[in-house]
Amino acid sequence: MKSKILESAVWIILAAAAGCGGSYTPKPPEEVSFLDRAETQSRGGLTVTVAVLSREESEEVFGVDLAANGVQPVWLDIENNTGKPYFFMPIALDPDYFSPNEVAFMNHFKFNRSANREMDEQFSKYGIQIEFIMPGERDKGFVYTNLDPGLKFVNVTLYEIDGTENFFFYFEVPGIQPDYENVDFTALYTEDELVHIDDEEELRKALEALPCCTTGSDGGGGGDPINIILIGDPDDISSAVVRRKWDVTEADTGKFKFDLGRAFSPESYRTFPMASLYLFGRRQDVSLQKSRRETDAAYRQRNTLRLWLTPFRYQGKTVWAGAVSRDIGSDLRIRKYWFAAQEIDPDIDETRDYLVEDVILSQNVDKLGYVVGVGVSTSGDPRYNLSKLPWWSDGYRAVLLFGKDQITLGDLGYFEWEDVDAVYDGETGGDVNGAADEGAQGK
Amino acid sequence: MRPLRKGLKIRFRIFLVISLCLMPGIWGCASYCATQDTLNSSEFSTPPAKGCKVYAPSSDPAKDVPFKVRAETQSEDGISVSAAVLSDYESERIFGVDLARNGIQPVWLEIGNTTDKPVTLIYVATDPGYYSPNEAAYTNYGYASPVNEEMNEYFNKHSIRRGIPAGGALSGFFYTNWDPGIKYLNVSIYGEEQEKNFVFYFVIPGINLDYQRVDWDSLYKKDEYVNYETEEELRRVLEAVPCCATRKDGTGENDALNFFVIGDTDNIISAFIRRGWDVTEPISVSSGLRAFKAYFSGARYRTSPMSSVFVYKRSQDIGLQKARSTIHERNHLRLWLMPVRYQGMDVWIGSVSRDVGSYFTFRTPWLSAHAIDPDLDEARTYLVQDLLFSGGVEKFGYLKGIRPSTPDDPHRNFMKQSWWTDGYRAVFLFGDDPVTLNELEFFGWEWAGEDGARVIEFIKAMSAGRKEGRPAAPEPVKPD
Numbered sequence: 001m002k003s004k005i006l007e008s009a010v011w012i013i014l015a016a017a018a019g020c021g022g023s024y025t026p027k028p029p030e031e032v033s034f035l036d037r038a039e040t041q042s043r044g045g046l047t048v049t050v051a052v053l054s055r056e057e058s059e060e061v062f063g064v065d066l067a068a069n070g071v072q073p074v075w076l077d078i079e080n081n082t083g084k085p086y087f088f089m090p091i092a093l094d095p096d097y098f099s100p101n102e103v104a105f106m107n108h109f110k111f112n113r114s115a116n117r118e119m120d121e122q123f124s125k126y127g128i129q130i131e132f133i134m135p136g137e138r139d140k141g142f143v144y145t146n147l148d149p150g151l152k153f154v155n156v157t158l159y160e161i162d163g164t165e166n167f168f169f170y171f172e173v174p175g176i177q178p179d180y181e182n183v184d185f186t187a188l189y190t191e192d193e194l195v196h197i198d199d200e201e202e203l204r205k206a207l208e209a210l211p212c213c214t215t216g217s218d219g220g221g222g223g224d225p226i227n228i229i230l231i232g233d234p235d236d237i238s239s240a241v242v243r244r245k246w247d248v249t250e251a252d253t254g255k256f257k258f259d260l261g262r263a264f265s266p267e268s269y270r271t272f273p274m275a276s277l278y279l280f281g282r283r284q285d286v287s288l289q290k291s292r293r294e295t296d297a298a299y300r301q302r303n304t305l306r307l308w309l310t311p312f313r314y315q316g317k318t319v320w321a322g323a324v325s326r327d328i329g330s331d332l333r334i335r336k337y338w339f340a341a342q343e344i345d346p347d348i349d350e351t352r353d354y355l356v357e358d359v360i361l362s363q364n365v366d367k368l369g370y371v372v373g374v375g376v377s378t379s380g381d382p383r384y385n386l387s388k389l390p391w392w393s394d395g396y397r398a399v400l401l402f403g404k405d406q407i408t409l410g411d412l413g414y415f416e417w418e419d420v421d422a423v424y425d426g427e428t429g430g431d432v433n434g435a436a437d438e439g440a441q442g443k
Numbered sequence: 444m445r446p447l448r449k450g451l452k453i454r455f456r457i458f459l460v461i462s463l464c465l466m467p468g469i470w471g472c473a474s475y476c477a478t479q480d481t482l483n484s485s486e487f488s489t490p491p492a493k494g495c496k497v498y499a500p501s502s503d504p505a506k507d508v509p510f511k512v513r514a515e516t517q518s519e520d521g522i523s524v525s526a527a528v529l530s531d532y533e534s535e536r537i538f539g540v541d542l543a544r545n546g547i548q549p550v551w552l553e554i555g556n557t558t559d560k561p562v563t564l565i566y567v568a569t570d571p572g573y574y575s576p577n578e579a580a581y582t583n584y585g586y587a588s589p590v591n592e593e594m595n596e597y598f599n600k601h602s603i604r605r606g607i608p609a610g611g612a613l614s615g616f617f618y619t620n621w622d623p624g625i626k627y628l629n630v631s632i633y634g635e636e637q638e639k640n641f642v643f644y645f646v647i648p649g650i651n652l653d654y655q656r657v658d659w660d661s662l663y664k665k666d667e668y669v670n671y672e673t674e675e676e677l678r679r680v681l682e683a684v685p686c687c688a689t690r691k692d693g694t695g696e697n698d699a700l701n702f703f704v705i706g707d708t709d710n711i712i713s714a715f716i717r718r719g720w721d722v723t724e725p726i727s728v729s730s731g732l733r734a735f736k737a738y739f740s741g742a743r744y745r746t747s748p749m750s751s752v753f754v755y756k757r758s759q760d761i762g763l764q765k766a767r768s769t770i771h772e773r774n775h776l777r778l779w780l781m782p783v784r785y786q787g788m789d790v791w792i793g794s795v796s797r798d799v800g801s802y803f804t805f806r807t808p809w810l811s812a813h814a815i816d817p818d819l820d821e822a823r824t825y826l827v828q829d830l831l832f833s834g835g836v837e838k839f840g841y842l843k844g845i846r847p848s849t850p851d852d853p854h855r856n857f858m859k860q861s862w863w864t865d866g867y868r869a870v871f872l873f874g875d876d877p878v879t880l881n882e883l884e885f886f887g888w889e890w891a892g893e894d895g896a897r898v899i900e901f902i903k904a905m906s907a908g909r910k911e912g913r914p915a916a917p918e919p920v921k922p923d
Contacts, residue, residue, distance in 0.1 A: 105814060133823075408638060410637055
């Protein structure tokens, strides 16, 4: 009895502190426009329609701000016109998906039981049924996934007793403004400027001749090495990197620079703006990043990838030059933009090898190879980027050719250029103008 | 709790900003001494100069810290892999800094290649968020500390590299994200036209786990176990298991007993660990205090203790949990060993539920309790998907045994929380070898869900077809 009184006393204090009640006014999904962005794929009698809700849309449909709690509803409509029952497995879409009651509980009002009950019912009613979809039947509703800003990869796995069918989608989710939206890709090169290459040797020469490094906005100064070349249809490349959980980057509008609160908010660090580097006389066309999500240091520990579209077309596919580096933390030195004061891993090849591993595990890479072009530098005699941070490299660029088919590691093809194994043995390549890398010799 | 937590978050941010400003002042003073000649002397007990710490990593890790006695080795086709995971204490002893505090757990690897082709170790397959040596060192830097360089060198010198030449061997540390209790380690190696995976599980010293306090031999006498050979017998025994857990004296109805696992304990636990489940600490003063703190800060506590729930008049033998971003949200399950064997294998009763948040209460010693998702079948469905994807389940099915209930007429557990179910229980049989989804077999009993009757007819027909060697699906079920 005593505990009851104490318990209610605590509740009363909490009520005074937190304010009471609230009203709950959701809108039916048919009245919200997200279905316009839905995409449909059909295969062998199965039809899957998917749409990802933006923050505003999910607030309209559910009456509460789901994104504040890191929830992003995904709309699914699965039609089974085959002769077999199919089991929809949302765990393949998001291994930590939320249950309807869980999402409702997060958004419960403190002292409004009837609204809370209504909310429970609403979320359960809209949640998709996770069970076998019988022949001729249709299953639709929401899966409550963890929030991905910008680009979202959606994998719909349908299991029948003899195997699984996978449908891959990826979506641009409205709500943030990725930096590549400011680039007019068709205007970058005229038809005459494009260089069409069909031969591997020619491609090798073209890639070796690319500038070693990025520059400052005036074309001068030291920069980061161009150590990655991605070749493929833009869709294949982005679906592979998004599958490996890379995030897009918001355009640097200048508003964020001094917004400390934003930097510390876990919801937005994943797409935090990135400093500009220059190649071909222009800022990077696309910036991608993969930040550590488990720790509070996430916004300053991330891998960054900057990409520029080159004028080359290899067998009709676009060729992108990239600079990848690993931010290992921020220092307190004053820079032009405070968030640019990132310390990078000076062993820049380590980060290149990380990216290579990461994208080949997406199983979308057909071929891997290495060319020279960066120039050799060592930890004893490093080069410096625009922020005066040292880096050294064995001088190789990794070249990744993306395809449409799933390729396992054992079947991966190679460009017969530089000796890939030598790269991993720590031998240096290109114009050997420095001493052997001491850091890479010991084992 | 949301508005309160948000308030805390903002205050925490303000605190962070302030402490960031103060940090150089505080840490600058308490930082390391200027470099001393510690690397060359194996003396660890050299007293540090007054007012500052000495950076003193181990000059010979394997000699100073006997982590290698726990190393395990596997070989296949000329490639051999040895691995050992460092405990928090060991990594601090070796690297001279508290790596666990920053979420880093070094793993020692030794890879030998006696084939005639070079192979490559894929770091990302082992841990997609691994720390590079420079990064691992940088997270431990002191502000303007004179030993930062030294630390960096040490981390680089002792790290493993990717390429293993033909006929060569490599060894060193790999800096992974920290895992508590049991670590699942997948070492992936590829070369021209080959790809190999070596899978290890390590119990990491330095943490008490709930199942370690169970005296397995005294749970049942040898002659208490009853062995069943046929599926029908098994079904009858499992259906007769009471619906729910009880009080310590065996009365009352608490949480639902909504699944069974059958198989070798190692196979069962490793399947869970592969899918990201964590083991559980027993309730103690320190773990209770940590849970209490985590409740208020909303921090993640992956091995947080679980309350006792009783079956066979004893609390759970094993507790497992899978945390989402905070302590408030996790899936958790409890397992009790049954005095029953199926074809010689152990049989366990399980109870799984989803914690959707927590609330303040006087019913537990740490003043907080988890609110469970009242739709209990949702958690069961999650578990079914998770375990089928683990590749450890050989055979799967559903049977009945709990009184069906609805939101309007729910069951209630001892915390006065309501729950409802369709009454089905999942049964998982674990095998020794990895099983892909299309090799999975089914118990021809019943199936949960609205269309359960039609699904089970289909599955029975399908299984019969497989037995007769008919590869394809049976006659399609006519849509209504």
